[in-house]
Amino acid sequence: MQDEPGRMYEPRQDATSPILFMAREPECLLIGGYWPELMLTVLDFLNRAGFIVDVLSIHAGFKKHRLVRQHVLARDDASFLAAATDMIRHPYALVVPCDDPTLGRIMRSGLTDAQKSVLLPVMSSDDFIHIYSKIGLSQILRKHGIPTPDFRAARDRHELEAAIRELGYPVFVKIDASSGGLGIFEATHDAEARALAGGIAPYPVLVQKRVPGVTVSMEAFYRQGRLVHFAYSMQQGRTSEFGPTSIRRYVPRAGLEQGVFEQLDALGGALGADGFVNIGSIRSDIDGDLYFFEADMRPNLWINHPRHFGDDPAGAIRQCFSTGTHFDPPCPPVSGDTLLPHALRLGATDLMLNRHQVWRYLPSDFVYITLRYRIGAGVVAAMAKLYKRLLPRPYRKAVKRCLASLGFNR
Ligand SMILES: Nc1ncnc2c1ncn2[C@@H]1O[C@H](COP(=O)(O)OP(=O)(O)O)[C@@H](O)[C@H]1O
Ligand SMILES: [Mg+2]
Numbered sequence: 537m538q539d540e541p542g543r544m545y546e547p548r549q550d551a552t553s554p555i556l557f558m559a560r561e562p563e564c565l566l567i568g569g570y571w572p573e574l575m576l577t578v579l580d581f582l583n584r585a586g587f588i589v590d591v592l593s594i595h596a597g598f599k600k601h602r603l604v605r606q607h608v609l610a611r612d613d614a615s616f617l618a619a620a621t622d623m624i625r626h627p628y629a630l631v632v633p634c635d636d637p638t639l640g641r642i643m644r645s646g647l648t649d650a651q652k653s654v655l656l657p658v659m660s661s662d663d664f665i666h667i668y669s670k671i672g673l674s675q676i677l678r679k680h681g682i683p684t685p686d687f688r689a690a691r692d693r694h695e696l697e698a699a700i701r702e703l704g705y706p707v708f709v710k711i712d713a714s715s716g717g718l719g720i721f722e723a724t725h726d727a728e729a730r731a732l733a734g735g736i737a738p739y740p741v742l743v744q745k746r747v748p749g750v751t752v753s754m755e756a757f758y759r760q761g762r763l764v765h766f767a768y769s770m771q772q773g774r775t776s777e778f779g780p781t782s783i784r785r786y787v788p789r790a791g792l793e794q795g796v797f798e799q800l801d802a803l804g805g806a807l808g809a810d811g812f813v814n815i816g817s818i819r820s821d822i823d824g825d826l827y828f829f830e831a832d833m834r835p836n837l838w839i840n841h842p843r844h845f846g847d848d849p850a851g852a853i854r855q856c857f858s859t860g861t862h863f864d865p866p867c868p869p870v871s872g873d874t875l876l877p878h879a880l881r882l883g884a885t886d887l888m889l890n891r892h893q894v895w896r897y898l899p900s901d902f903v904y905i906t907l908r909y910r911i912g913a914g915v916v917a918a919m920a921k922l923y924k925r926l927l928p929r930p931y932r933k934a935v936k937r938c939l940a941s942l943g944f945n946r
Pocket of ligand 1 (some may be wrong): 717719829945
């Protein structure tokens, strides 16, 4: 796969004709590109699930991908939304927004509710409130009686301090639309709370009681609010204190209590989920119950991992779309837990030393991703630093102008 510019979005002359493809396999529109590593992972997954995939992306790197039927490149907000509106006139069986910035972009856009409903993995515009919003999610969970840590929404520093007083320490203060642990702060005493109240932005923020326990992740897929598949794992290692998980212990669904299935069914209904959901919860040390605090309406980097213990979600999703019925997921015939590392989340030393047997679980595009996004990005960043050091600002402008006149400005 090469990283060359894809077809830039241009409105079609015949604005009423949908994309002219007839296919027997279900067709999927994958949109995003802010997180290319995830997009490549999802592309591989969707292919195994039997979909023909078109891509609308802000990233040029997908144009020549062997699994992409049609690629549309959109460089800015306006062309992205225009292309999305245009493409969804084709009756895709599934539309997958692949990252949080894309969910946010669609939510903030001036598209109609009907257009947003097609682009977002929910059943109707009544289900928008929780999309890329931690406050909205907490409110929905509470409204539907799904256990979630006690919380308050705070619009300014006074409300934040009052909320912390009500909830008591320890609490998490979370930026409403944030991901990767980057907008999560813990307060354990007054000085920390005061510093947070003065420094955190933007408001409103979610103030949430910390639940002591083990973080449990569930990658689920719903169709029309009904559960199709899920994988259940406990966090064993992560990239930073509140960052994404790097090692997980998967528990086969046969080993789970019935309550988990019931809660996930209820969650799908509460969210109006119609697609991938990345669910986060805590198994409380106090009462042993699950408390849900996260439901990102997108896939994550772990979606391919359950196939390593014989429970490939792609198979369940393929069956769901081919038979047209909701699929009652069988429990994989595995006994015992499975410890799985994620190669894209481990450090270079762990990778080289094959810690946790990571070589057995490399993602399919691992070499490309490593060269293009790890080593390649590192080299580009180092060159940019050197360039800035060697060339003072006024000269940089002149070089930019010169490159632009030669046609290198895209
Ligand atoms: N209420 C909570 N109680 C205990 N731990 C929590 C709570 N909220 C978040 N965490 C921990 O912090 C991590 C990051 O929080 P999360 O809300 O998932 O942020 P992000 O959306 O940035 O991933 C979680 O994976 C979990 O381990
Ligand atoms: Mg999280």
